[in-house]
Amino acid sequence: MKNKELLGIAILAAGIGAGVVYSGLQPNSWYQMSLSQSAHHDSAGTTTVAKTAYVSNDPATQAYDKVKASVVTVQNLQKKASLSQGIEAFLNQNKSQNNDNLETASEGSGVVYKISDGYAYIITNNHVVDGSAAIQLINADGQKIQAEVVGTDAGKDLAIVKAKTDILKTAATFGAVDKLKAGQSVLAIGSPLGSAYASTMTSGIISAPRRELSSKDTGGTALTTIQTDAAINPGNSGGALVNLDGQVIGINSAKISASSDGTSVEGIGFAIPADIVQNFINQNEK
Incomplete structure (x- = not known):
């Protein structure tokens, strides 16, 4: 029988001295580039490669460039x-x-x-x-x-x-969240594990457009969130959850780290939706 109680919804500020386990590094699957090569044969019949050009039209890359x-x-x-x-x-x-x-x-x-x-x-x-x-x-x-x-x-x-604004010259744009659908591609951008990994982007989908987290789940704060499987790690808190148009649709906030029986959990992260964020800004900006 599945235990539906959740344990360990973690807030994601990276503390000094936190233990980190590193596994083998792998390239992100979203990053794809088209490769064009030109080659010719000289009179002796040997082949030489003249030029290699990399061109990226990936929407994730373009969205990242807008928000970074x-x-x-x-x-x-x-x-x-x-x-x-x-x-x-x-x-x-x-x-x-x-x-x-x-x-x-x-x-x-x-x-x-x-x-x-x-x-x-x-x-x-x-x-x-x-x-x-x-x-x-x-x-x-x-x-x-x-x-x-x-x-x-x-x-x-x-x-x-x-x-x-001495070093801060670019502002992001918020996107609409009222028509978000499960399965839409999203990007998480922030500083996982702190400033050493600043401007890191991970990719995934919207797992649930609206997920209610109870105060029991979060340790005291009830939250309305967007659930995503984009990798969110300590240090990502406060970072951007972005659609492929380069618009911020949420502010990354938490993840589930384990079930109540201690089973490790992956790919369950949460962001505060942009409409809630904008309402907060309108009420609290000074």
Whole structure:
């Protein structure tokens, strides 16, 4: 009999020191290129290859190119913990306005959705920025900039941060989600395992256009989500779930890591739909 209870829906900010198991590397199946070659025979009868041209018309590649520059790594900076200072000081350390002695506590992803009046506005997950003393963003080129949190909602697991546009020049576009169908191709773009793997894209399909996750499933937060089998890993939180038109249809948030009996689970990830994200933005942007 199948046990329908789910265990271990994981939020996906990558913590420092997290264990990582590496398996054999394989090329992504979505990436295909057409190869054209020209060759000729010289008078001696030997064959020489003159030129090789690679041309990619893959829609996934084109969608990725549209969105890549708008997806950033979000670093949650916190003060180095010291229990020797007492439990109260330990718990309240990040409430201080003194930002000396900060270190990266975790890394997630974010999506620039608007550029206005010299500022870039970024949507991410609440759990990515929760508990931070400061926020640092890293763009697709590896450049860093400080940011500030301007709105959060723990219940929706969403947050807005903003930063000056010095290194953030491109905003993504949201796509409609009311007509999503199971089986549609989607891409997940973000920083799995943190900034070392920034701008990573994985591909898959929509497994269910609307999946309700109960507060029991998620450990306290009921969420309406898009279910996908695109690979979503720690560090992908706050990143983009994208259609093949290069439009953001969701913000990646969670995955099921195991069933209640401890069976390993693959290919069950969740993103917060773009319509819920846009409603949150309209209510919380400052």
